[in-house]
Amino acid sequence: MSAPPALEICGVSHDFGSLRALDDVSLAVPEGRLTALLGVNGAGKTTLFNLVTRLYANRRGTIRVGGHDMRRAPGAALARLGVVFQSRALDGDLTVRQNLMYHAALHGIGRRDARARLDAVLAQVDLADRAGARVSALSGGQVRRAEIARALIHDPALLLLDEPTAGLDVRSRAEVVALTRRLIAARGVSALWATHILDEIDPADGLVVLHRGRVLFDGPAGAAAPGGDLTAAFLALTGAAA
Numbered sequence: 001m002s003a004p005p006a007l008e009i010c011g012v013s014h015d016f017g018s019l020r021a022l023d024d025v026s027l028a029v030p031e032g033r034l035t036a037l038l039g040v041n042g043a044g045k046t047t048l049f050n051l052v053t054r055l056y057a058n059r060r061g062t063i064r065v066g067g068h069d070m071r072r073a074p075g076a077a078l079a080r081l082g083v084v085f086q087s088r089a090l091d092g093d094l095t096v097r098q099n100l101m102y103h104a105a106l107h108g109i110g111r112r113d114a115r116a117r118l119d120a121v122l123a124q125v126d127l128a129d130r131a132g133a134r135v136s137a138l139s140g141g142q143v144r145r146a147e148i149a150r151a152l153i154h155d156p157a158l159l160l161l162d163e164p165t166a167g168l169d170v171r172s173r174a175e176v177v178a179l180t181r182r183l184i185a186a187r188g189v190s191a192l193w194a195t196h197i198l199d200e201i202d203p204a205d206g207l208v209v210l211h212r213g214r215v216l217f218d219g220p221a222g223a224a225a226p227g228g229d230l231t232a233a234f235l236a237l238t239g240a241a242a
């Protein structure tokens with residue numbers, strides 16, 4: 001039997017009062033690669049992440065992480081998830097090391113084990129030399145890399161990244177994208193990358209286009225834009241659904 005997808009969402013809907021933010025959303029994130037969740041502001045990306053991370057209760061449809069049902073086995077499902085939130089998750093007054101040790105403790109990881117993991121993960125995000133620096137003293141790109149390290153400390157199988165390059169300059173953006181691709185290759189982790197920036201997506205990536213709470217496309221990014229022009233393909237898809 002083949003392994004279950006890193007993330008499987010079937011028939012999920014979510015309302016805010018009379019607003020249907022997600023409408024019968026189904027998608028799968030395969031193991032060991034980057035899947036981009038592409039949508040303009042208000043498409044429903046953060047709402048979907050909030051359901052997958054159990055910040056919101058999921059009332060309609062199913063969410064499975066590595067085959068574990070979020071409703072029936074939330075502990076097992078959440079343990080497989082590492083999340084880089086859109087809002088900042090690190091304490092600026094603490095050092096990178098202190099922040100990561102704190103998050104390791106939240107995951108029940110002992111201090112000795114945590115120290116070893118921390119050294120390994122900081123090396124992987126190119127921050128080994130900044131472990132003792134206060135987070136408030138880091139550049140925007142370094143903060144993002146520290147947040148990715150935080151999300152990896154408990155060795156998750158799936159990384160959720162909610163617009164991780166928001167607010168970064170061109171160089172830092174490129175570094176964060178390249179780093180995530182290296183982590184996928186080196187750790188075998190899968191990633192769901194919410195974005196509205198088309199040039200962060202490679203033709204070989206998985207692509208889910210979310211628009212007004214509905215999935216308009218789910219497949220290889222290259223198949224969405226056979227001519228190679230993802231911008232034109234995205235505008236055609238979302239324009240037709242307007």
Ligand SMILES: Nc1ncnc2c1ncn2[C@@H]1O[C@H](COP(=O)(O)OP(=O)(O)OP(=O)(O)O)[C@@H](O)[C@H]1O
Pocket residue numbers: 016019021039040041042043044045046047048196
């Ligand atoms: N807490 C809330 N209460 C009411 N409406 C909400 C709430 N959160 C989101 N919405 C609405 O749900 C829809 C989806 O919003 P969501 O934040 O999920 O989109 P998004 O794709 O993440 O957008 P962005 O790129 O701006 O972060 C929008 O119409 C938004 O206004």
